Structures are given as structure tokens and as C-alpha cells.
Amino acid sequence: RPVILSGMQPSSGSLHLGNYLGALGNWVRMQQDYDAYFFVVDLHAITVPQDPDALRAATRATAAQYIAAGIDPQQSTLFIQSHVPAHAELAWVLNTLTGFGEAARMTQFKDKSAKHGTDAASVGLFTYPILMSADILLYQADAVPVGDDQRQHLELTRDLATRFNSRFGETFVVPEAFIGKEGARIYDLQHPTAKMSKSAESDAGLIRVMDEANVTKKKIMRAVTDADGEIRFDREAKPGIANLLTIFATMTGRTTDSLVEEFAGGGYGDLKKALVEVVTERLGAIRTRTLELLDDPAELDRTLGAAADRANERAEATLATVYDRIGLLRRP
Ligand code: TYM
Numbered sequence: 001r002p003v004i005l006s007g008m009q010p011s012s013g014s015l016h017l018g019n020y021l022g023a024l025g026n027w028v029r030m031q032q033d034y035d036a037y038f039f040v041v042d043l044h045a046i047t048v049p050q051d052p053d054a055l056r057a058a059t060r061a062t063a064a065q066y067i068a069a070g071i072d073p074q075q076s077t078l079f080i081q082s083h084v085p086a087h088a089e090l091a092w093v094l095n096t097l098t099g100f101g102e103a104a105r106m107t108q109f110k111d112k113s114a115k116h117g118t119d120a121a122s123v124g125l126f127t128y129p130i131l132m133s134a135d136i137l138l139y140q141a142d143a144v145p146v147g148d149d150q151r152q153h154l155e156l157t158r159d160l161a162t163r164f165n166s167r168f169g170e171t172f173v174v175p176e177a178f179i180g181k182e183g184a185r186i187y188d189l190q191h192p193t194a195k196m197s198k199s200a201e202s203d204a205g206l207i208r209v210m211d212e213a214n215v216t217k218k219k220i221m222r223a224v225t226d227a228d229g230e231i232r233f234d235r236e237a238k239p240g241i242a243n244l245l246t247i248f249a250t251m252t253g254r255t256t257d258s259l260v261e262e263f264a265g266g267g268y269g270d271l272k273k274a275l276v277e278v279v280t281e282r283l284g285a286i287r288t289r290t291l292e293l294l295d296d297p298a299e300l301d302r303t304l305g306a307a308a309d310r311a312n313e314r315a316e317a318t319l320a321t322v323y324d325r326i327g328l329l330r331r332p
Contacts, residue, residue: 024071064294248275
């Protein structure tokens with residue numbers, strides 16, 4: 001069976017609606033048809049300053065949200081990145097194959113480091129995309145379901161795989177990005193031309209999976225729209241309404257056209273109210289299940305441990321081949 005693989009950062013303890021609609025929802029739908037590997041990227045999370053206790057809690061909470069959203073840990077391999085040492089080991093090898101200028105072109109680093117200045121950014125943040133390439137290539141993944149913002153990192157991964165293969169012989173599968181038609185880019189509810197992100201300056205534009213329903217309701221009802229009062233899908237002229245329609249469509253599997261048809265006669269308030277229902281119902285169920293899972297951390301850890309064993313087996317096999325191909329002496 002073809003292999004899919006993807007991961008998310010644990011940084012804040014709650015995923016947001018962009019993570020869910022851009023990635024996690026697709027993972028859940030795809031897991032039946034693929035040999036699937038999903039993990040929490042705790043090694044990526046430490047590329048920016050973080051609190052150790054908060055990171056531990058957020059890592060468990062993220063794994064619990066995967067399961068609560070529908071990832072079946074019996075069917076898919078759900079693990080924690082740092083439980084598989086080969087990620088860091090392959091990342092080192094790939095570091096030596098990546099050009100400095102090539103890494104410097106990654107726009108996510110430019111965006112993230114611009115905030116505090118490149119001097120304050122860690123070298124780990126700079127090489128972040130190379131660790132991500134290692135994550136993917138270790139499992140020989142065919143497809144990587146992610147949101148649109150990861151496109152450039154996937155291109156780097158493909159370049160590194162192709163480079164390694166041509167220099168040292170066919171070793172890696174060259175992976176494809178799987179980016180959904182709807183939901184690949186969810187925008188901030190207050191700044192609907194900026195992507196929804198946990199690092200946004202205001203909280204009001206960010207819908208968190210773990211927020212209580214009344215918080216989510218308030219954020220949706222206060223979402224920025226525009227003054228013309230007309231419901232139609234126009235990303236350029238009406239980014240706020242376009243974003244709400246996209247969220248609605250991705251949540252329900254409906255088309256934005258059919259939603260426009262249904263809501264065109266009414267005001268923005270009716271559209272928002274209907275969206276509140278849809279979003280709070282879905283996220284409420286995920287939140288409740290997540291809290292249940294977090295009530296029994298020992299059981300969750302057992303699940304993660306068993307998956308780490310399976311992941312290690314696959315990852316170590318790839319790493320051994322890589323070490324051999326590049327000429328590292330086999331340990332006697
Ligand atoms: P992260 O943690 O920033 O985001 C996790 C996933 O959510 C998607 N996403 C969005 N989709 C739509 N609209 C948005 N506003 C939005 N915000 C985030 C992201 O595209 C991503 O799919 N580098 C990755 C984590 C990673 C990874 C990997 C992914 C590390 N190793 C290997 C795939 C394979 C990241 O920071 O995602």
C-alpha cells in the first residue's frame with residue numbers, strides 16, 4: 001500500500017481550525033487507503049524558545065487531538081517524533097547535502113525570523129525544513145497531506161531526495177505534496193488576508209479546537225466582513241466572507257456555490273450563526289474526546305510507545321541504507 005505521512009507542531013496545546021481543515025481532516029479521510037504515519041513534531045517545536053512542562057503537556061494533547069479527530073491508532077502509526085532517533089540522524093546527513101543559499105530561500109524562516117531579527121533566530125529554526133525532509137524521507141512516503149503553506153518545504157524535500165538518489169544511487173521515494181482543494185489555506189478571522197496561525201498577534205482571529213463553544217461562537221460572530229452586505233464568493237473583494245464560506249464548505253463537504261445559493265437572500269448574521277452551529281458541533285466533539293483521552297495519560301503513552309516501535313523499525317532500515325550508501329563504516 002502507498003505510504004502517507006504528516007505531522008504537526010505541538011506548540012500551544014491546541015490545534016487550530018487551519019490545522020484541522022488544511023491537514024488533519026484529510027489525514028482522517030486518507031488513513032483507510034494508505035499505510036499512514038502521523039506524528040507530533042516535538043523536535044521542530046524546540047526551534048523557538050519554549051517551556052519544558054508546557055511542551056510535554058502540548059505534545060500529549062496534540063496526539064490526543066489526532067485520535068479525537070478520528071485518527072485510529074490501531075490502523076495508523078501515531079507517534080512522537082523524538083521517540084525515533086533516526087529523524088535527527090538523517091537530518092544531519094541531509095544538512096550536509098543542502099546548500100546554505102538553498103536553505104536561506106525558505107520563506108517560512110524569513111517570516112519567522114523577521115519578527116525578532118535573524119540574530120535572535122536559532123540555527124535550528126534555519127535548518128527546520130531539513131529536519132522536515134528527514135521526517136518524510138525516512139518512511140519512504142509517497143504523499144504528504146499538508147496545507148498550502150508547506151508547499152515550499154515539500155519542494156525542498158523532493159530536491160534533496162532527487163539529489164541523494166542521483167549522487168548515491170536510488171534510495172528515497174520522491175514524495176508528492178497532497179494539498180486539498182478546499183481548506184488548504186484558512187485565514188485569520190480578523191485579518192482575512194493573513195493565514196490563520198497560532199502566532200497571530202491577536203487571539204480573536206484564531207479558532208482553537210480546544211476552545212469552549214461560547215468562545216468560538218464569539219469569534220465567529222465578530223469575524224471581519226465588509227460593508228456591502230452581499231453574500232458571494234470573491235476572495236479579492238470580500239476576503240472575510242470568502243473565508244467563512246470556505247470554512248463552512250470544508251467542514252460540511254458542500255461547495256461554496258451551494259452555500260452562496262442558500263444564504264444569498266439573508267444577511268451576514270445568518271451565515272455566521274449557521275457556521276457557529278457547524279463548527280462548535282464538530283470541535284465540541286473533538287474537544288470532549290480529547291479531554292477523555294488526556295484523563296488516562298498512561299493508556300495514551302502505551303499507544304504512543306507501541307507506535308514508536310513500529311516507526312523505529314521502518315526508519316532505522318532507511319537510515320542504515322543511507323549510512324551505507326554515503327560510506328559510513330558499518331559498526332562491527
Ligand atoms: P504546522 O504545525 O505549522 O501545521 C500543521 C499543518 O496544518 C497546516 N496549516 C494550515 N492549513 C490551512 N490553513 C491554515 N491557516 C493552516 N495553518 C497550518 C499546515 O500546512 C500543516 O499541514 N513543518 C510542519 C510540520 C512538519 C511536517 C513534517 C509536516 C514537520 N515535519 C513532515 C509534514 C511532514 C509545520 O510546521 O506544520
